[in-house]
Amino acid sequence: MPRTTILQAHALLILACLAWGGSYAVGRFGLSDGSALWLTLWRWGPGAAVFMVYLIWTWSDHRNVILPAIPRLIFISALGVVIYPATLFLAVAQTTALNASLYLAATPIMIALLSALVWDDRISGLRGLGIGLGLFGACVLVFRGSFSAALNFEFATSDVWAILSALAWAGYCVSLPMKPKALGEVPFLSVLVVLGTVVLLVLAILSGESIPLPDSAQTAWSMIYFAVFPSVLAFLLWNWGTTQVGPATAAPYNNLVPFFGGGLAVLFLGEAIESYHLVGGGLVIAGLVLNSLDQ
Numbered sequence: 417m418p419r420t421t422i423l424q425a426h427a428l429l430i431l432a433c434l435a436w437g438g439s440y441a442v443g444r445f446g447l448s449d450g451s452a453l454w455l456t457l458w459r460w461g462p463g464a465a466v467f468m469v470y471l472i473w474t475w476s477d478h479r480n481v482i483l484p485a486i487p488r489l490i491f492i493s494a495l496g497v498v499i500y501p502a503t504l505f506l507a508v509a510q511t512t513a514l515n516a517s518l519y520l521a522a523t524p525i526m527i528a529l530l531s532a533l534v535w536d537d538r539i540s541g542l543r544g545l546g547i548g549l550g551l552f553g554a555c556v557l558v559f560r561g562s563f564s565a566a567l568n569f570e571f572a573t574s575d576v577w578a579i580l581s582a583l584a585w586a587g588y589c590v591s592l593p594m595k596p597k598a599l600g601e602v603p604f605l606s607v608l609v610v611l612g613t614v615v616l617l618v619l620a621i622l623s624g625e626s627i628p629l630p631d632s633a634q635t636a637w638s639m640i641y642f643a644v645f646p647s648v649l650a651f652l653l654w655n656w657g658t659t660q661v662g663p664a665t666a667a668p669y670n671n672l673v674p675f676f677g678g679g680l681a682v683l684f685l686g687e688a689i690e691s692y693h694l695v696g697g698g699l700v701i702a703g704l705v706l707n708s709l710d711q
Contacts, residue, residue: 425656429669433673437676437680440677453619454625457620459647489611490611492591497613503580504520507519518559521670522582531667534590537663
């Protein structure tokens with residue numbers, strides 16, 4: 417693979433994590449309130465409408481590739497578009513942000529192990545060290561550098577949603593190589609989003625829960641952000657980057673999410689820079705550097 421393509425893939429993975437990190441700051445405006453299914457549907461709904469028009473317009477170009485691959489496309493969509501975000505919203509609503517963040521910080525290890533099991537993607541000593549450093553750095557950020565907070569961590573029954581969310585995301589990342597090679601990234605994501613949105617709409621209606629509506633300009637802008645950046649844009653960037661370098665190589669970039677989340681909170685929410693930001697962020701970046709050397 418050309419060096420330029422590899423560098424582009426890594427840059428896109430970083431941008432995807434930046435969009436997801438922004439969710440930490442934007443989510444402070446109240447998106448954790450309300451039905452998890454309807455919030456997830458809102459996250460994908462506007463993009464699904466655009467993608468539906470795109471698929472109808474280009475159907476003759478893609479149908480011969482899409483139709484035979486529908487079963488695996490449904491499987492990938494279920495993991496990334498339905499289960500992962502819905503259980504994440506449930507986790508945020510029912511458990512502590514610390515617990516939810518910790519389980520998500522473990523996803524790089526899950527992805528690396530699953531990738532080794534499913535795709536025989538080796539975990540070298542250098543890559544393993546990079547993943548370990550990234551996990552440790554993410555934990556420093558999650559626990560805010562507090563050793564006592566780490567020691568006092570307790571598993572709660574509601575944590576099952578956070579664990580399911582982390583497993584679903586790991587499964588989604590590992591399943592991306594199942595994408596039909598003849599299908600471009602835009603039509604691929606279009607199919608995933610449209611299929612997932614149909615499932616979410618049915619489940620949301622059957623749940624009988626109320627539709628969350630913005631009650632302020634801040635909440636409205638927050639909902640718009642979630643509908644554009646951490647969903648459609650970030651997934652498109654992540655899918656392309658992961659397809660180019662593989663799930664195991666892309667996995668450690670997940671640790672950038674709390675790093676960017678903390679940085680954006682400092683920039684836009686006025687939070688102070690603490691020593692744990694520097695230590696945790698440095699470890700995450702060191703892990704990524706080690707991982708990038710193992711190419």
